[in-house]
Amino acid sequence: MSAPTLMVQGTTSDAGKTTLVAGLCRALQRRGWAVAPFKPQNMALNSAVTADGGEIGRAQALQAQAAGLAPHTDMNPVLLKPNDDTGAQVIVHGRAIGNLDAASYHAFKPRLREAVLASHRRLAGQYQAIIAEGAGSPAEINLRDGDIANMGFAEAVDCPVILIADIDRGGVFAHLVGTLALLSASERARVRGFVINRFRGDLTLLQSGLDWLERQTGIPVLGVLPYLHGLALDAEDAVASGQTAFVNGALQVLVPLLPRISNHTDFDPLRAHPQVSLRYLRGGDAWPAADLVILPGSKNVRADLAFLRAQGWDQAIGRHLRYGGRLLGICCGLQMLGREIADPHGVEGAPGSSAGLGLLDLVTTLAPNKRLANVSGRLLPDDVPVCGYEIHAGISHGPALNTPLVRLDDGRRDGARSADGQILATYLHGLFESAASLRALLAWAGLARPQPLDPAALREAAIERLADACVAHLDLDRIEQLLRSGAPDTA
Structure with a gap:
């Protein structure tokens, strides 16, 4: 029936x-x-x-x-x-x-x-x-x-x-x-x-x-x-409205709002954390000083990278790193941090390639078939549990990946860590969903005593x-x- x-x-x-x-x-x-x-x-x-x-x-x-x-x-x-x-x-x-x-x-x-x-x-x-x-x-x-x-x-x-x-x-x-x-x-x-x-x-x-x-x-x-x-609750698509200025005393996290930002629900646990002030930076806004900058996922990585450069945000990211700030790239954010992004098949637009920000020694080629997987593993170097999911068409390779951010339970390695520890990158969405990995990443970003927060319990x-x-x-x-x-x- x-x-x-x-x-x-x-x-x-x-x-x-x-x-x-x-x-x-x-x-x-x-x-x-x-x-x-x-x-x-x-x-x-x-x-x-x-x-x-x-x-x-x-x-x-x-x-x-x-x-x-x-x-x-x-x-x-x-x-x-x-x-x-x-x-x-x-x-x-x-x-x-x-x-x-x-x-x-x-x-x-x-x-x-x-x-x-x-x-x-x-x-x-x-x-x-x-x-x-x-x-x-x-x-x-x-x-x-x-x-x-x-x-x-x-x-x-x-x-x-x-x-x-x-x-x-x-x-x-x-x-x-x-x-x-x-x-x-x-x-x-x-x-x-x-x-x-x-x-x-x-x-x-x-x-x-x-x-x-x-x-x-x-x-x-x-x-x-x-x-x-x-x-x-997870937003269907629109970026949630919120404060336009940082809150004094909190860990200040900045996310450039790219035109085709995807899976910005990655940042909901940060928005919910009592010790974190998260701000989405819109085109035309002045770049403020921040503790952590996160390059988010994107549905059109080369076009969004061009937008980022047109805003002068590539130079601002360089200044952020010179002053000791931390930088995290998630999914397409990882790809932007590399030396080159190639789209020979026109997966996201006209075929071609774009120079990346050159902050990690890796290159990415977009492929017609996506990788879709729910995964779990250990966040390095702290060796704490982490879970997340992969949704990406890019295949990345290069020496930077020899120092991974995540050791996955299926035997693969994911992401990269810069030699000085200032830059992390991963293909995993949902990186902050695990209470343990959230706490470890906040400590890496500069929060001295991160309070415990369970995003899954909050959602329920x-x-x-x-x-x-x-x-x-x-x-x-x-x-x-x-x-x-x-x-x-x-x-």
């Missing part, structure tokens, strides 16, 4: 779809449901490696954790990773199939629809319920033809929809009513409830608006979720807090009824 599906769609990007799906997965799991998350199509540069050795959006890995599951490629069958403003790498069932521009992708949608529905069928055969997440908004008129991400999927699998809107942005009633107005009759009939997200203040002052909304649309408000301050606590909010503020009985009743009658 096929499991019922309930889909969460949003009036805008960042309305709260991801967090609502995660919260519902955990809340329903508490009620005894075997539930799985699902996102037909995701566009994000933050990704995760799955148990079956593929790549999905990092938000779906978070939702899998909320459901008590190991992440699987069927939970996000289509992932788009933008290379530039008009093209993206297309990943289907966890594997990259090539780069497509917008027009080519549109023509390719019928095949992607088959992949989406195949993944959904497999999940529906294994679990009691599926909580699906839309992408962006279902009211994007120019994207309706051949849609596989929102109502196109909901109609294909015949499921009801919850529409969520962010009241903190303002205009929440216009967002909800306007979105409904732009849907077809059959699509409007699928919207079986509203959720209002990120509310601050006295709910009684909102009640008259909720009553009007229900009278105007005939659709019930299933709940109003409060603004959960300090909720520490955030999921529990989110589920508690869903239990307290949503009509879960009615949501369960939606799951049990299936799709609406559109006759």
